[in-house]
Amino acid sequence: MEAETETREQLLEVVIEKMVYGGEGLARTPEGVLLMQGVLAGETVQALAGERHQGVRRAQVKQLLTSSPQRVVPQCAHYGQCGGCHYQHTSYEQQLELKKQILIECFERIGKLTQLNILPTISANPWQYRNRSRWQIMNDASGFAMGYHEHSSHQLCPVKECPISSPYLNATIEILRNGSGKELFPEGKTELEVFASDADRSGLATVWAFGPPPMGFGERLMRAVPGLESVCWINKSTKQRIGWGPGAITYHVGDYHFHIGHEAFFQVNRWLTAQMIEAVIGDIKGREVLDLYAGVGLFSLPLARRFERVTAVENDAEAAKNLQTNLGVVAQQANAVRKNVEQFLMTTDQRWDAVIADPPRLGMSAPVRENLLRVKPNKLVYVSCDPATLARDLKEFVGSSAYQIVSVQMIDQFPQTFHIETVVHLERRE
Template identity: 35%
Template sequence: MSSPFEFSPVKLVYGGEALGFHAGRTILSPRLLPDERAEVEEIRRQKGVVHVRPLRILEPSPERIKPFCAYFGSCGGCDYQHLPYEAQVKAKAEILRETLRRLGKVNWEGSIPAHTSPAWNYRNQAKLKVRADPGGSPALGFYEAESNRLIPIVACPIVSPRLNAVLTALRSGPWLSALAHCREVEVMADDLDEKVMLTLTGSWDAPEEESLAQKLLGEIEGASTVAFTRDSAMKVFGEPHLVYHVEDIAYRVSPGSFFQSARFLLARMVTAVAGMQIGGVAMDLFAGVGLFTLPLAMRFEQVLAVESHPQAASDLAANAGATSRKNVRPITATTFDFLRRCAQMQPDLVVTDPPRAGVGVATLKLLLNLRPRRLHYLSCSPPTLARDLSFLLSHGYQLDSLELFDCFPQTYHIESLARLSCRG
C-alpha cells in the first residue's frame, strides 16, 4: 500500500481517527469523516492496522466544514475542527457507547445526555513547549501530532483570551530569548480570566530565576504567580497560588496541582458529581485540590478526601481547612494505600475521578470491600472506564446513568460520568 489509494471510512473511533477497510486491512486516518472519499497514503503499520494521512478529499461529507484554525492538521492539539460542534458531541456519545461495548462488554442502551461548552476559548490552562526553530532561535508552540517537532503558535483558539494575550506577549523577541532555557511553559488563568500562574520547566540558576520571575510578574499582564520547576524542586515567586472560584467556593491551586481545564463546565460538573444527598458519609478518591470535596462537604456529614500528589494534597488540606463545617478529612495517600488501610465503613457515596489509567481492578477490589451504596465515576478515558465498569457490573453494581461532559471541544477527548448503585 505504499502508493496513494482511495479510502472511504465507515465511522469515527476513539482517538480522533476515522476507521475503514481497504484491501482486507483496517485503516485509520485523521481528519476524515464517515462516508467521504479521500486519497490517502500510508504512514505506518502497527499491530496489523494501517495508519494513513489524507492527501486530498475526493468527495466530502455533507457535514464537513472549514477548520477555523490555521494550524489544524499540523498542530497535535485538535482533531475535529472539520466537524460542526453539535456533530462532534453526537459522535463522542456514540464513540463512548461503542468503546464501553467493545472493550468492556458494557451494553448501555439508555441515553447519554451531553453537557456542552462554548466550542472556543474554553481552556483555562495550556502547556506550551519551547524549542529552537530550524534557525536555532527559541520558539514557543505546541507539538505536531505524534511527534516532538514544535509548531510555533501565534494564537490558540481553544484557550482563554487572557492566555492568548500571554502567549502573544511571550512570543515577542526579548521574552523568547529569556525563556531559551525552558522546555515547557504552563499557563493557568483564574475563573475571571484575569490572573495568570506561569510554571516554567527547565534548567535555571538561582539569580536568573529571581530576575526573570520579577520581570514576568511586572510586565506580563495578569501574571500573579511564577514558578520554576527543575527535577522535583520548585521555587515560586509572586502569589504562592491561584485562587479559582466555582460558584461561591474558592479553591487554592498551587503550581503543579491538577485542576480541571474546562472553564465553562466546572459548575455543572460539580453539581452532577457531588449529587443531592444531605447527610451520611462520602469519599472523594483522586480528589485533586478538592473540586468535588468541598461541595460534598455541604451535602454530607463527613467527607474523606484522598489525593497522592504532594502539591495537590497540600492544596486539598488548605481548602478543606477553610470550610466552615470542618467535616472533611484530607488524606495524603494513594487511593490503593488508603483503601488498604481503611477501617470498615460503608460510605453512602464514593466519587472517583482517576487519571487516564482509570481506577484499576486491584483498587476496585479494595473499594468493593466497603460496599459503597453509590458510586460516581468521572472518567477521562473511555477504554479504562470500560474495563472498570465491566468489573463493577459483574460485582454487584448497576449502571444507573451515563453522561458526557464535553470538556474538550475540537479534540477527541471524552469526559464522562457514570453513576452506579449497589444492587445488594
C-alpha cells in the same frame, strides 16, 4: 518479501467507515485496517498508508475525493499541523454526536454494557474554553518560537494564537512572541504553562527546563505579562523548584474558593466547572462520603454541604497540600488524607454511603476495584476521561451483580478534540 510488503508505503483509495477514539477515521482494505486524521465517516480519500504496527496501518490523507456534508472550515490557521485539536473540520453538533457514538461503542465492545440511561450531553461554548495551556518554546539564533507539538511528533508547531484557549492565555502568547520571550527565556528548549484565573485576568506560570533560571527571571516575567501573580521554575535535571510570588492562585467556582498550586490538577474547561460539580454530586447525600483521587477538592468541598463527614484521599504532594487548605473552611466535617488510593482502601472496612472516584486516564487499578466491591458503598460515582478504561472498570462492577448503572452523562470538557469526559452514577443492588 512478506515483511517488505507489509511495511511498504502504498497510495490507496478508501472510504472512511467510522470515527474511532483518538480522533481518527477507520477504513478497511484487503490488507487490513487503516487509521487517519482529518477525515469524517462516509468520505472517500486518497491516502498514503505507512508501516503496519500491531495489525494497524496509519495513513496520511493526500486528497479528499468526496466530502461529508458535516465538514466545515477549521477556525484555527494551525489546524492540521498542530496536534492539539482533532475535530475542527466538523460542526460542533457533529462532534458531540461522534463522541456519544464512540462512548456507546466502547461500552458495548469492551464492557458488554447495553440499554444504558444516557443523559443529554453537558456542553457550552466550544471556543476559548481552556484555562490552562502548556507551550513548547525554542529560543535560538533563528529567533523565538512558541507553540505546541505537531500531530504524532515532537516537532514544534509555532502558533500566533489558539482559539480554544482563553483570551488571557492568547494575550500571553502575543506578549511573548512580540519580543518579550526572546529577552526573557534562555537559549534552547523550555516549556511554559500558564493557568488563568476564573476571571481570566490573572494567572500563574510554570517553567520546565534543563538548568537553572536566568537571573531575576520570575520578576521579569511577571512584569512582562500583566496579571501574572506567581512563577515557578522547575529544573528537570535536579528537580529543584525556584519560585516567585505566593505559589498558588485562588480559583472561584460560584461561592466555592479553591487554592491551586503550580502543578496541581484542576479541570481545564472554564465554562463547565460548576456544571461538572452538579453532574457528579447530583442528589446524593448522607452521613459518610469518600472522595478518591480528590485533587484540590473540587468535589470534596461541595460534598461537605451534603454529608456529615467527607474523607478526601489524594496522593500527589502539591494537590494534597492544596486539598488540606481548601477543606480548612469545613475542617469540622472534612478529613484530607495524603495516601495512595490502593493503600487507603486496603486498610479500611468502613461502610460509605457514597464514593466519588475520579481516577487518571488509566482508570482504577485491580486492587481499587476489588476493595470497592469489598466495602460496597451504597452509591458509586465514577468520573472518567477515558471511555475504554471506564468500560473495562464498569464491566467488573456491573458483571459482579453488585451494582447497577443508574445514568451515564458525557460532559464535553474538551471541544475540538477527541477527549471524552463521562460521569456514571451506580447504585448497589440490594
